[in-house]
Amino acid sequence: MTTIANLKDLVTQNVRSSGIAFAFIVIVGMFAFMTDGRLLSPGNLSNLVLQYSYILILAIGMLIVIVGGHIDLSVGSVVALTGAIAAVVVVREGFPWWVGVLAAVATGLLIGMWQGFWVAYVGIPAFIVTLAGMLLFRGLTLLVLDNMSLSPFPGEYGQIGRGFLNGLLGGYGYDTLTLVIFGIAVAGYAVASYRNRRAKLSYNQDVEAIWLFAAKVVLVAAVVMWFAWQLATSRGLPIVLIVLAALIIAYTMITKHSIFGRHVYAIGGNLAAAQLSGVRVKRVNFLIFLNMGFLASIAGIVFSSRSNAAQPGAGEMFELDAIAACFIGGAAVTGGIGTIPGAMIGGLIMAVMSNGMSLLGVDQSVQQVVKGLVLLLAVGFDIWNKKRSGARAS
Amino acid sequence: MSEPTESPADGDGPILEMRGITKTFPGVKALSDVNLSVDRGEIHAICGENGAGKSTLMKVLSGVHPHGTYEGEIVLDGAPASFRTINDSEARGVVIIHQELALVPYLSIAENIFLGNERRRAGEFIDWHRTNAAAAELLARVGLTESPTAPVSTLGVGKQQLVEIAKALSKEVRLLILDEPTAALNDQDSEHLLDILRRLREEGVTCIIISHKLGEIASIADRTTIIRDGQTIETLDMAEPESTQDRIIRGMVGRSLDNRFPERTSVIGEEVLRIEDWTVHHPTQPGRVMVDKANLTVRAGEVVGIAGLMGAGRTELAMSVFGHSYGRDISGRVLVHGREVSVKNVSRAIDAGIAYVSEDRKQLGLNLIEDVRRNTSAAGLPKLSRAGWVNEHEELRVAEEYRESMGTRTPNVLVPVGKLSGGNQQKVALSKWIYTDPEVLILDEPTRGIDVGAKYEIYTLINKMVADGKAVLVISSELPELLGTCDRIYALAAGRITGEVDVASATQEGLMSLMTQEADA
Ligand SMILES: Nc1ncnc2c1ncn2[C@@H]1O[C@H](COP(=O)(O)OP(=O)(O)OP(=O)(O)O)[C@@H](O)[C@H]1O
Ligand SMILES: [Mg+2]
Numbered sequence: 001m002t003t004i005a006n007l008k009d010l011v012t013q014n015v016r017s018s019g020i021a022f023a024f025i026v027i028v029g030m031f032a033f034m035t036d037g038r039l040l041s042p043g044n045l046s047n048l049v050l051q052y053s054y055i056l057i058l059a060i061g062m063l064i065v066i067v068g069g070h071i072d073l074s075v076g077s078v079v080a081l082t083g084a085i086a087a088v089v090v091v092r093e094g095f096p097w098w099v100g101v102l103a104a105v106a107t108g109l110l111i112g113m114w115q116g117f118w119v120a121y122v123g124i125p126a127f128i129v130t131l132a133g134m135l136l137f138r139g140l141t142l143l144v145l146d147n148m149s150l151s152p153f154p155g156e157y158g159q160i161g162r163g164f165l166n167g168l169l170g171g172y173g174y175d176t177l178t179l180v181i182f183g184i185a186v187a188g189y190a191v192a193s194y195r196n197r198r199a200k201l202s203y204n205q206d207v208e209a210i211w212l213f214a215a216k217v218v219l220v221a222a223v224v225m226w227f228a229w230q231l232a233t234s235r236g237l238p239i240v241l242i243v244l245a246a247l248i249i250a251y252t253m254i255t256k257h258s259i260f261g262r263h264v265y266a267i268g269g270n271l272a273a274a275q276l277s278g279v280r281v282k283r284v285n286f287l288i289f290l291n292m293g294f295l296a297s298i299a300g301i302v303f304s305s306r307s308n309a310a311q312p313g314a315g316e317m318f319e320l321d322a323i324a325a326c327f328i329g330g331a332a333v334t335g336g337i338g339t340i341p342g343a344m345i346g347g348l349i350m351a352v353m354s355n356g357m358s359l360l361g362v363d364q365s366v367q368q369v370v371k372g373l374v375l376l377l378a379v380g381f382d383i384w385n386k387k388r389s390g391a392r393a394s
Numbered sequence: 395m396s397e398p399t400e401s402p403a404d405g406d407g408p409i410l411e412m413r414g415i416t417k418t419f420p421g422v423k424a425l426s427d428v429n430l431s432v433d434r435g436e437i438h439a440i441c442g443e444n445g446a447g448k449s450t451l452m453k454v455l456s457g458v459h460p461h462g463t464y465e466g467e468i469v470l471d472g473a474p475a476s477f478r479t480i481n482d483s484e485a486r487g488v489v490i491i492h493q494e495l496a497l498v499p500y501l502s503i504a505e506n507i508f509l510g511n512e513r514r515r516a517g518e519f520i521d522w523h524r525t526n527a528a529a530a531e532l533l534a535r536v537g538l539t540e541s542p543t544a545p546v547s548t549l550g551v552g553k554q555q556l557v558e559i560a561k562a563l564s565k566e567v568r569l570l571i572l573d574e575p576t577a578a579l580n581d582q583d584s585e586h587l588l589d590i591l592r593r594l595r596e597e598g599v600t601c602i603i604i605s606h607k608l609g610e611i612a613s614i615a616d617r618t619t620i621i622r623d624g625q626t627i628e629t630l631d632m633a634e635p636e637s638t639q640d641r642i643i644r645g646m647v648g649r650s651l652d653n654r655f656p657e658r659t660s661v662i663g664e665e666v667l668r669i670e671d672w673t674v675h676h677p678t679q680p681g682r683v684m685v686d687k688a689n690l691t692v693r694a695g696e697v698v699g700i701a702g703l704m705g706a707g708r709t710e711l712a713m714s715v716f717g718h719s720y721g722r723d724i725s726g727r728v729l730v731h732g733r734e735v736s737v738k739n740v741s742r743a744i745d746a747g748i749a750y751v752s753e754d755r756k757q758l759g760l761n762l763i764e765d766v767r768r769n770t771s772a773a774g775l776p777k778l779s780r781a782g783w784v785n786e787h788e789e790l791r792v793a794e795e796y797r798e799s800m801g802t803r804t805p806n807v808l809v810p811v812g813k814l815s816g817g818n819q820q821k822v823a824l825s826k827w828i829y830t831d832p833e834v835l836i837l838d839e840p841t842r843g844i845d846v847g848a849k850y851e852i853y854t855l856i857n858k859m860v861a862d863g864k865a866v867l868v869i870s871s872e873l874p875e876l877l878g879t880c881d882r883i884y885a886l887a888a889g890r891i892t893g894e895v896d897v898a899s900a901t902q903e904g905l906m907s908l909m910t911q912e913a914d915a
Binding site for chain 2: 199200202203204205256257258259260262265266269270272273274275276277278279280332336337
């Protein structure tokens with residue numbers, strides 16, 4: 001079955017996602033060079049993670065929304081409102097930090113149900129529902145906060161967005177715990193890849209040669225451990241990174257391997273056909289928005305914790321960054337196409353560019369211009385790529 | 395020769411010559427060294443199996459696949475043609491009407507006809523008087539009496555196809571290409587369309603027509619070119635007595651097909667599906683009854699047909715039974731194996747053992763941007779998963795298995811279904827439903843747009859299903875197909891079952907009179 005033609009076909013199919021990964025590496029290399037390596041310095045890397053984690057969290061939910069054929073313009077306002085609720089509970093009312101977290105998550109879920117109801121059961125396009133939501137939840141934020149920012153959060157709450165795991169296993173100029181956790185993660189990755197390869201073999205599928213497989217695993221492990229080392233020699237393992245990694249792994253699994261995930265792709269690809277295949281479209285759409293509300297609340301918690309305050313203007317334009325991340329990462333505007341890893345790379349491209357340009361002292365206004373152009377070019381490249389690989393026009 | 399008005403268009407010799415056309419897509423050689431020569435003023439048919447490359451050849455000719463993406467040369471009116479866009483080819487009088495209709499439903503007939511080719515006034519403004527007057531004239535030429543200002547969505551498919559032709563005429567077409575124009579039409583509409591083509595031939599328009607309906611080709615074509623596996627096999631002169639349908643089939647499939655329908659001895663068992671007093675109302679026009687107290691049964695090992703004219707309510711009946719996918723205020727009972735089942739949504743219907751393969755595979759049957767593998771598993775995910783997680787390896791194995799057993803032609807199962815030819819798409823749609831292991835399989839126009847060879851394979855699949863003790867319900871507009879595959883046939887007219895006949899005693903005429911009963915009354 002391994003003909004040259006098959007191989008070539010696989011390559012053309014994978015060019016979309018790997019093309020973006022390639023672009024990411026080029027961008028990182030370029031900025032690393034221009035900043036004399038400051039971009040990749042331990043301190044900066046852990047900063048980067050802290051600074052963009054909430055966009056990446058939003059992008060996870062947004063990717064699912066977009067693949068389902070919708071859009072969500074309200075996430076920025078939801079970030080603000082959930083953060084504000086947490087602040088009211090913790091700062092104003094003096095409850096412990098975890099009550100604030102629960103209250104924020106509950107708010108996010110309620111918002112998700114609200115928007116899911118209108119989209120799924122009433123049938124209003126998500127663009128309209130979430131445009132209304134954007135105004136609605138921003139207004140509610142202002143009401144809840146009385147138009148003023150609320151701060152500061154007590155210690156533990158602040159740890160979520162700013163804290164590090166450090167020194168628990170002793171430090172010797174580097175943090176052992178960080179290395180151990182990453183070590184376990186890499187080992188887990190290697191084992192999972194190996195088992196996947198074995199399963200493929202037992203189903204008589206094509207696999208890459210064993211040396212190629214080993215080389216791939218070693219390369220990934222090396223890059224990850226290098227990253228771990230950078231963190232370990234800086235401030236340790238950011239707590240946000242643990243949250244983010246858990247979410248990425250969980251949602252990659254859900255989108256790829258769960259029935260729910262499959263149904264999202266089916267709905268986005270052809271709604272009528274999905275319905276006639278037994279997909280309960282309304283329920284799936286409802287869950288998509290419920291999930292978005294949940295993730296937006298997590299982002300709200302992380303963001304308010306990191307800024308140590310709930311501000312009336314928090315999260316403005318976050319929706320656009322999250323949407324851009326998905327599209328740069330190869331999601332289709334019409335739905336049905338897109339991956340979580342793609343969206344994460346898309347988000348990281350934006351993150352590295354903003355961070356790199358800030359390090360270079362580039363003006364905020366110029367940064368906006370560049371980001372806008374990158375979005376345009378990325379999607380343009382994508383379309384060109386698709387045409388080249390000969391997709392049918394109709 | 396000295397006449398200044400003489401243009402190559404008035405010369406004789408072929409109007410079109412395509413020489414050595416080769417076109418490759420990633421992983422597929424769709425055309426290899428194809429030659430086609432079309433004479434001035436003839437109707438030239440192109441025949442070939444699904445995926446043979448007919449549509450691709452016409453897309454090369456009309457500039458959909460631009461010059462440079464294929465090898466070979468095109469000579470039009472004696473002058474080389476290298477079209478880079480459809481506009482280029484239209485400027486030389488070549489107009490293509492694609493396999494899928496391309497009208498904008500909410501625009502009026504006149505607007506559709508002149509879309510992209512507007513009748514203007516003062517530069518950028520549309521001259522509505524001229525537009526509508528010219529449209530009315532064109533409509534008359536194709537035998538339509540509709541008002542040019544009526545929205546296209548109010549027309550049936552047959553008339554929409556005629557609007558497409560009117561649109562082509564508006565571009566001063568000299569070479570008209572029709573890709574399966576009658577696939578979605580009933581006999582009457584098809585006949586009307588063919589008449590229009592004959593009239594156009596008298597007016598000097600050359601036509602290339604692609605069709606899987608061989609009877610149609612025999613009646614209209616002057617010559618027929620046969621394509622197989624991306625290569626020209628031969629061109630037949632249809633005036634010759636030996637250019638029979640069997641001859642064409644032999645060219646298409648490379649061997650002779652003695653029977654259009656595979657043999658089957660029916661072993662009929664117990665009743666599997668019973669529908670009682672099934673009544674369905676129109677989804678948006680309350681009070682309009684689409685299916686009226688229908689009663690029918692299908693037994694194990696039996697193929698039952700539903701015959702009816704366009705609009706008789708065949709699809710409406712099937713889709714409403716399949717999870718209330720059509721209509722409202724539905725009443726009546728559905729029993730599977732003697733037990734009443736709920737079919738109030740699609741997943742219930744699937745659980746009850748009902749499967750429905752839609753007549754419209756592109757809109758309702760398949761997710762075209764998704765690959766063969768995922769389309770095959772789309773309705774059977776519960777079978778492939780535990781606790782909500784899909785076993786992807788098993789899924790791939792299943793997809794491979796079905797690709798092989800159905801004989802689906804695709805480089806591999808990771809190719810998006812949208813890139814397969816029509817017949818192969820249909821096989822994927824069938825795989826998807828057969829994999830759900832249904833008790834009753836409802837097939838709505840299962841062979842629409844499908845070549846004779848693939849039809850035979852699909853009939854064979856039907857036979858395999860019933861041999862396994864399943865029940866099959868077939869909806870078809872082609873009476874010979876029903877007579878050739880079914881054990882029993884119900885006739886449907888205006889939403890009512892007007893008769894039930896055993897195939898042994900059924901004739902086309904008899905069925906026809908049952909199908910038109912309401913209209914006569
Ligand atoms: N854009 C494309 N990308 C990849 N493959 C394509 C594309 N268009 C056509 N093909 C392939 O080229 C071959 C010929 O397809 P084509 O649509 O011309 O067949 P056809 O003869 O018109 O069949 P049908 O009778 O089913 O319409 C098929 O194998 C098809 O999968
Ligand atoms: Mg075709």
